[in-house]
Amino acid sequence: MPAAAPAPPSDRRAQRHAGTRSQILAAAADLVRSEGLASLSMRDLGARVGMRAQSVYGYFPSKHAIYDALFQQGAEAFLAAMSAPTSSEAAEPHERLMASAQRFFTFCVSDPVRYQLLFLHTIPGFVPSPEAYEPAVAALALTSTAFAEAGITDPDALDLATAVLAGLTSQQLANDPGGDRWARLVDRAVLMLLTDFAPHVLTAPPTITDRKATR
Amino acid sequence: MPAAAPAPPSDRRAQRHAGTRSQILAAAADLVRSEGLASLSMRDLGARVGMRAQSVYGYFPSKHAIYDALFQQGAEAFLAAMSAPTSSEAAEPHERLMASAQRFFTFCVSDPVRYQLLFLHTIPGFVPSPEAYEPAVAALALTSTAFAEAGITDPDALDLATAVLAGLTSQQLANDPGGDRWARLVDRAVLMLLTDFAPHVLTAPPTITDRKATR
DNA sequence: GTCTATAATCTGATAGAC
DNA sequence: GTCTATCAGATTATAGAC
Numbered sequence: 001m002p003a004a005a006p007a008p009p010s011d012r013r014a015q016r017h018a019g020t021r022s023q024i025l026a027a028a029a030d031l032v033r034s035e036g037l038a039s040l041s042m043r044d045l046g047a048r049v050g051m052r053a054q055s056v057y058g059y060f061p062s063k064h065a066i067y068d069a070l071f072q073q074g075a076e077a078f079l080a081a082m083s084a085p086t087s088s089e090a091a092e093p094h095e096r097l098m099a100s101a102q103r104f105f106t107f108c109v110s111d112p113v114r115y116q117l118l119f120l121h122t123i124p125g126f127v128p129s130p131e132a133y134e135p136a137v138a139a140l141a142l143t144s145t146a147f148a149e150a151g152i153t154d155p156d157a158l159d160l161a162t163a164v165l166a167g168l169t170s171q172q173l174a175n176d177p178g179g180d181r182w183a184r185l186v187d188r189a190v191l192m193l194l195t196d197f198a199p200h201v202l203t204a205p206p207t208i209t210d211r212k213a214t215r
Numbered sequence: 216m217p218a219a220a221p222a223p224p225s226d227r228r229a230q231r232h233a234g235t236r237s238q239i240l241a242a243a244a245d246l247v248r249s250e251g252l253a254s255l256s257m258r259d260l261g262a263r264v265g266m267r268a269q270s271v272y273g274y275f276p277s278k279h280a281i282y283d284a285l286f287q288q289g290a291e292a293f294l295a296a297m298s299a300p301t302s303s304e305a306a307e308p309h310e311r312l313m314a315s316a317q318r319f320f321t322f323c324v325s326d327p328v329r330y331q332l333l334f335l336h337t338i339p340g341f342v343p344s345p346e347a348y349e350p351a352v353a354a355l356a357l358t359s360t361a362f363a364e365a366g367i368t369d370p371d372a373l374d375l376a377t378a379v380l381a382g383l384t385s386q387q388l389a390n391d392p393g394g395d396r397w398a399r400l401v402d403r404a405v406l407m408l409l410t411d412f413a414p415h416v417l418t419a420p421p422t423i424t425d426r427k428a429t430r
Numbered sequence: 431g432t433c434t435a436t437a438a439t440c441t442g443a444t445a446g447a448c
Numbered sequence: 449g450t451c452t453a454t455c456a457g458a459t460t461a462t463a464g465a466c
Contacts, residue, residue, distance in 0.1 A: 020431090036339050038253060042460065054461080055432050063460070121389055122337050124251050159386070160400050160407075167382020171374070174336055185375050188411075192375075196407045228449095235449090257442065269443080270450050278442065 021059045024049050025073065028066050032113050037123065040066070064126055067117070072132035074114045079135040081107040082142055093150035094194055094201045100146055101165055101190045105183065108169040115173065119166065150201055157197040164189050236274045239264050240288065243281050247328050252338065255281070279341055282332070287347035289329045294350040296322040297357055308365035309409055309416045315361055316380055316405045320398065323384040330388065334381065365416050372412045379404050 027048040032040050042053040060066045086099050108115045172182040194202055242263040247255050257268040275281045301314050323330045387397035
């Protein structure tokens with residue numbers, strides 16, 4: 001049963017096609033990392049994989065489709081990074097939240113261009129497709145669950161926390177790229193947030209009854 | 216004694232020249248606001264002021280020079296916004312800090328493109344000149360002074376505060392443009408910050424001796 | 431599948447006439 | 449000061465040969 005799309009009829013060809021496609025995508029990721037997100041051109045991309053620009057259209061219908069695939073790839077990496085198992089599964093809720101914050105920060109700072117693509121909206125005509133966006137939504141839902149498990153029910157808490165983390169990363173990237181001027185402040189910021197909207201998580205001894213009692 | 220630059224010799228002409236220059240700059244500001252920062256073109260800009268693109272080069276040597284002028288204009292507006300007198304000069308230090316935070320947030324959110332130009336580094340080859348950058352430095356120094364006046368000497372405090380404010384604005388602009396989802400959280404965020412690194416400012420009665428005693 | 435050829439358009443910038 | 453003319457190139461994308 002061959003695919004309905006313009007994909008080749010045979011499975012062998014389909015595999016080859018998919019292989020070249022992901023090869024192009026990897027080259028695109030390389031290119032934007034070194035040249036900047038806005039400087040991606042079909043010419044350069046084709047040259048990077050040994051093709052002329054026109055041949056790339058056999059794999060992606062448009063440049064925006066490439067951005068969309070990059071976005072999805074980034075969103076999946078984001079979900080994977082945020083889903084990574086904690087060192088100790090029995091860790092306290094607030095420890096898990098601090099670990100999450102560190103993961104978020106590290107993920108963002110490790111690839112500024114990916115950060116720009118995922119979290120800033122800087123490419124003039126580009127809007128990610130729902131499919132590409134979906135993993136990012138899942139990652140946020142994950143964080144929301146972690147908050148609930150820590151007994152944090154204030155609906156504003158998540159917004160404030162994401163803002164603080166986004167601010168730390170954006171300042172680090174814009175004003176001290178490669179340094180640690182804001183990286184050093186992540187733990188302190190999380191403690192500050194927890195103190196503000198979940199003091200019981202910090203002050204109470206780590207017993208289950210205590211956690212319930214302070215709610 | 217005529218100017219050495221390609222400016223006209225007579226004062227009348229120089230005034231006319233400067234007038235057209237600022238007219239072009241205003242048109243450029245309009246254009247980037249409506250079309251996006253990266254979409255500025257000399258053709259469109261010329262058309263906006265009733266010229267051909269080539270004639271604009273009589274006023275700005277390059278497109279980057281226009282970006283630089285826009286940057287300087289934005290930085291001066293930023294300094295002006297942050298220097299605006301508080302409603303009551305006798306206000307408490309922490310009230311002044313909260314007012315500053317609100318001013319910063321409002322300034323950023325009121326003009327997303329200007330924010331992008333000033334605080335994100337998104338135009339491929341553009342680096343603002345020291346002259347253009349200078350007012351922004353002055354504005355930060357102003358904030359630093361305000362912190363000192365509130366008795367906050369922790370060197371990390373300013374970095375953390377700017378990060379939190381930057382995060383609130385960036386989330387507001389990216390995820391709820393025109394709304395108030397993060398705007399509502401500004402006061403709470405400032406209180407949280409103050410509680411963390413200057414609790415004495417909040418808890419102590421507003422007397423001078425008290426302020427000194429808690430240091 | 432990849433190529434050549436090319437459409438159609440946009441870019442910043444310069445030279446020189448008026 | 450502004451124009452015409454033009455350079456020298458970039459861009460995305462399509463049509464059709466091989």
